[in-house]
Amino acid sequence: MKAFIFDLDGVIVFTDKFHYLAWKEVADEQGLYFDEVMNNLLRGVSRADSLDIILRENHRELPQEVKDELLVKKQAIYRAHLETMTRDDVTQEVRDTLAELRRRGYKLSIGSSSKNAPFILERVELTDAFDAVSDGNNITRSKPDPEVFLKGAEFLGVDPAECAVVEDAYAGIDAAKAGGMIGIGIGDAAGYEKADYVIETFSDLLKIGTGV
Numbered sequence: 001m002k003a004f005i006f007d008l009d010g011v012i013v014f015t016d017k018f019h020y021l022a023w024k025e026v027a028d029e030q031g032l033y034f035d036e037v038m039n040n041l042l043r044g045v046s047r048a049d050s051l052d053i054i055l056r057e058n059h060r061e062l063p064q065e066v067k068d069e070l071l072v073k074k075q076a077i078y079r080a081h082l083e084t085m086t087r088d089d090v091t092q093e094v095r096d097t098l099a100e101l102r103r104r105g106y107k108l109s110i111g112s113s114s115k116n117a118p119f120i121l122e123r124v125e126l127t128d129a130f131d132a133v134s135d136g137n138n139i140t141r142s143k144p145d146p147e148v149f150l151k152g153a154e155f156l157g158v159d160p161a162e163c164a165v166v167e168d169a170y171a172g173i174d175a176a177k178a179g180g181m182i183g184i185g186i187g188d189a190a191g192y193e194k195a196d197y198v199i200e201t202f203s204d205l206l207k208i209g210t211g212v
Contacts, residue, residue, distance in 0.1 A: 001106075001162055001163070001164055001182065002105075002106065002107060002158050002159075002162040002163070003106055003107040003108065003109065003153065003156050003158040003162065003163045003164070004101060004106055004107075004108050004109075004163070004164050004165075004166060004205070005108075005109045005110070005111040005134070005149050005152040005153065005156075005163055005164070005165045005166070005176075005181070006108070006109070006110055006111065006130075006165075006166045007110075007111060007112055007165070007166065007167045007168060007169065007172050008110050008112035008114060008117050008120065008121075008135075009112065009114065010043075010168035010169065010187055010188075011166055011167065011168050011186060011187070011202075012090065012094060012110075012126070013085070013089055013090060013120060013124060014089075015081075015082065015085075015120070016039070016043070018078055018081035018082060019039065019042065019078060020036060020039045021077070021081060022074050022075075022077040022078040022081065023039065023042070023050065023054065023074060025077055026070050026073055026074045026077070027054060030060075030062075030070070032054060032055070032058045032060065033057070033058055034054060038053075038054065038057055041053055041057075042054075043169060046113075046142060047071050047074065047075065048067075048071060051067055051070060051071060051074070055067075078116075079116070079119075082116060082119060082120060082123060083123070085120065085123040085124055086123065086124065086125075087124050087125040087126075089123075089124050090124045090125075090126060091202070093201065093202050093203050094202050095126075095129070096203070097202050097203045097205055097206060098126075098129045098130075099129070100206055101205065101206070102129075107131045107132075107156045107157075107158055108129065108130045108131055108132075109130055109131060109132040109133065109134060109152040109153075109155060109156050110130055110132070110133045110134065110135060110152070111134050111135075111148045111149045111151075111152040111165060112133075112134070112135045112136065112148065113135070113136050113139070113142045113143060113148060114135060114136050115135060115136035115137050116136075117133055117135035117136070117137075118133060118135065118137075121133070131155075131156055132152060132155035132156050133155075134148050134149070134151040134152035134155055135148070136148075138151055139151060143169070143171040143172050143174070143175040144171040144172075144174035144175045144178060145175060145178070146175045146176065146178040146179030146180075146181075148175070149163070149165050149175055149176055149179045149181060150179050153179075153181070160179050160180045160181050161180050161181070163181045163182070164181065164182040164183075164184055164197075164208070165179075165181050165182065165183055165184065166184045166186060166199075166205065167183065167184070167185060167186070167189050168185070168186050168187035168188050168189050169188060169189055170188070170189060170192050170194075172189065173185055173189050173192050173194050173195050174194065177194055182196045182197070183195045183196050183197075184196065184197045184198070184199060184205070184208060185197070185198045185199070186198070186199050186200075186202070
């Protein structure tokens with residue numbers, strides 16, 4: 001194994017709360033019901049598909065032009081929340097683990113479907129921690145399609161079979177396996193039987209790094 005590719009949200013940072021607040025504001029303005037349970041249905045789902053899920057759950061339909069306006073508004077609200085992020089939104093454990101993995105010679109990449117990944121990394125002062133960033137700006141297919149991880153391996157110049165993907169979502173583990181990579185589950189994905197390895201805390205990666 002020569003490289004680690006990390007999902008961003010739920011692994012390095014946690015922005016679910018910002019997605020929730022943005023969708024909640026949009027839903028409230030439209031008189032739509034939205035809560036944290038419904039928000040969980042949107043994990044790893046595109047913005048447009050997320051709105052369709054909210055509308056479906058509320059048994060509502062809206063003209064496409066109205067939906068387009070709501071999608072723009074949601075993104076603006078979410079982006080404003082992201083601007084409040086600082087380096088304190090990443091734990092010292094994560095920073096120290098990433099630094100140690102690089103010290104050991106591993107290449108590191110982000111593999112995220114979010115188009116906001118570069119901005120988030122800049123806000124939390126982690127841009128220099130990674131050798132490459134594969135994100136929603138350079139892919140056309142979302143997870144469980146492996147495109148974002150295959151691009152990450154390509155950017156690193158490493159064969160996919162020599163990469164390990166760290167993911168908190170089932171779809172991310174599926175994407176890793178579809179790309180011929182090692183799948184490491186953390187958070188929700190630690191309970192997924194398709195994961196090759198599971199970790200309880202981020203620093204457990206240092207044990208896997210010596211044992212794969």
